[in-house]
Amino acid sequence: MPPRDQILREETIRGGMDLLFFSNTRHLRHADETLAALGLGRAHHRIMYFVARQPGINVTALLAILGITKQSFGRVAKQLITKGLMEQHAGARDRRQRLMMLTPEGAKLEKAIFDELHDNVARAYTAAGPDAVTGAWIVMQHLMGEEARVQFRAVQGL
Numbered sequence: 001m002p003p004r005d006q007i008l009r010e011e012t013i014r015g016g017m018d019l020l021f022f023s024n025t026r027h028l029r030h031a032d033e034t035l036a037a038l039g040l041g042r043a044h045h046r047i048m049y050f051v052a053r054q055p056g057i058n059v060t061a062l063l064a065i066l067g068i069t070k071q072s073f074g075r076v077a078k079q080l081i082t083k084g085l086m087e088q089h090a091g092a093r094d095r096r097q098r099l100m101m102l103t104p105e106g107a108k109l110e111k112a113i114f115d116e117l118h119d120n121v122a123r124a125y126t127a128a129g130p131d132a133v134t135g136a137w138i139v140m141q142h143l144m145g146e147e148a149r150v151q152f153r154a155v156q157g158l
Contacts, residue, residue: 027120031113038083038109043068043076045113051086051100052110053155058091059098065151085109 006012028042035045050065051057063073077100080086085106091097102110125133141149 027117030116034109034113040079040083043072044080044085045110047073047076047080047100048085048102048106048110049114050155051102052107052114055101056089056099059088059100062100065155067148080106 031045032042035041046066047062050062054061059070059073063070066073077086077088081088084103086100086102088098088100091099128136141152144152
């Protein structure tokens with residue numbers, strides 16, 4: 001870890017960016033392979049992840065969290081629905097509202113992917129220790145910007 005007076009040097013920032021790239025790529029490798037075997041990718045996983053976090057989430061809220069267009073969402077959601085992994089229902093109060101839910105098969109797939117990612121994060125957290133985990137959470141929240149922090153807090157129930 002660089003000394004405190006070196007944290008803003010270019011090589012330290014590039015090193016941090018390298019860490020983000022390589023850790024993200026390796027962390028998601030098995031998930032990518034599992035999804036690819038089903039003809040799916042990261043866009044499918046992101047939707048499934050947040051639908052699993054908030055079953056019955058409406059499309060508008062999901063678009064805001066993911067930062068994607070309705071057109072992009074529609075293409076990926078259609079594939080998930082066609083494969084029997086996700087379904088949509090009309091809202092009880094507003095029939096125009098589309099609420100998204102994973103099917104039992106979709107929930108099983110999302111859980112299998114999550115369990116592996118969970119184990120990887122748990123190993124890293126254990127190796128790094130609580131102070132490092134707190135520091136990493138702080139850094140990531142500052143990287144995401146205020147709008148994403150608001151969404152993050154909402155997903156966390158804060």
